[in-house]
Amino acid sequence: MQLPAALLLLAANLASAHYIFPNLIFNGATSNEWQYVKRTENRYSNAPITDVNTLQMRCYKDPSGPVASTANVAAGSTVGFKVSPDIFHPGPLLFYLAKVPAGKTAANFEGDGAVWFKIWQNNPTITSSAITWPSGQTSVSVTIPRCIPDGQYLLRVEHIALHSASSTNGAQLYLACGQINVTGGGNKPGAPLVSFPGAYKASDPGLLINIYWPVPTTYINPGPAVFTC
Numbered sequence: 001m002q003l004p005a006a007l008l009l010l011a012a013n014l015a016s017a018h019y020i021f022p023n024l025i026f027n028g029a030t031s032n033e034w035q036y037v038k039r040t041e042n043r044y045s046n047a048p049i050t051d052v053n054t055l056q057m058r059c060y061k062d063p064s065g066p067v068a069s070t071a072n073v074a075a076g077s078t079v080g081f082k083v084s085p086d087i088f089h090p091g092p093l094l095f096y097l098a099k100v101p102a103g104k105t106a107a108n109f110e111g112d113g114a115v116w117f118k119i120w121q122n123n124p125t126i127t128s129s130a131i132t133w134p135s136g137q138t139s140v141s142v143t144i145p146r147c148i149p150d151g152q153y154l155l156r157v158e159h160i161a162l163h164s165a166s167s168t169n170g171a172q173l174y175l176a177c178g179q180i181n182v183t184g185g186g187n188k189p190g191a192p193l194v195s196f197p198g199a200y201k202a203s204d205p206g207l208l209i210n211i212y213w214p215v216p217t218t219y220i221n222p223g224p225a226v227f228t229c
């Protein structure tokens with residue numbers, strides 16, 4: 001079957017309007033694709049998750065993906081993800097950590113249970129004419145809290161695209177999990193802990209929202225409060 005050129009172009013544009021997080025950036029260097037990040041199901045399509053009640057909300061892991069390595073990083077250091085191609089849509093960026101339970105490794109832990117705590121999120125700029133978030137980033141990063149206990153963690157990056165979020169399940173979630181081994185940390189465990197799925201509801205005001213009209217006067221990120229040391 002031959003697809004009309006216009007349709008092929010449209011398909012290419014749709015995929016390029018989406019994005020993935022295949023490379024972990026740590027110790028100042030960008031690693032290979034899926035070397036330290038659990039390979040995600042959308043690695044070719046770049047497609048988002050739209051149902052926040054699915055198990056994909058943990059790490060969007062491709063069950064047939066390779067086993068990723070675990071990166072040694074210091075507490076207090078900056079760890080990031082390369083965005084492929086870039087953050088195209090409007091919406092917030094959030095980072096979560098999950099401490100790997102005893103008996104598991106970052107490589108074989110899927111992020112199940114109430115293990116996730118939020119370590120960072122950004123807030124929009126709101127004027128009378130528009131609500132906007134930073135966009136176009138080709139990499140994103142976060143500081144690993146200094147106070148968390150040493151050990152293996154999953155670092156979950158999440159970008160929530162809100163351009164179609166005025167109807168239920170219209171928000172698009174793009175996410176991935178890096179595998180890290182934190183050293184030089186402290187003794188304050190992350191909190192509060194939430195589960196994925198579970199932490200978000202389709203009706204959350206940060207997920208079901210018309211960002212265009214009327215222009216929102218506030219924005220509430222979904223999920224728990226940000227953990228602080």
Ligand SMILES: *[C@@H]1O[C@H](CO)[C@@H](O)[C@H](O)[C@H]1NC(C)=O
Pocket residue numbers: 070072152181182183
């Ligand atoms: C994590 O770091 C500690 C301290 O450097 C080290 O002993 C341990 O082997 C590391 N674990 C992994 C999985 O790299």
Ligand SMILES: [Cu+2]
Pocket residue numbers: 014016017018019088089
């Ligand atoms: Cu898109």
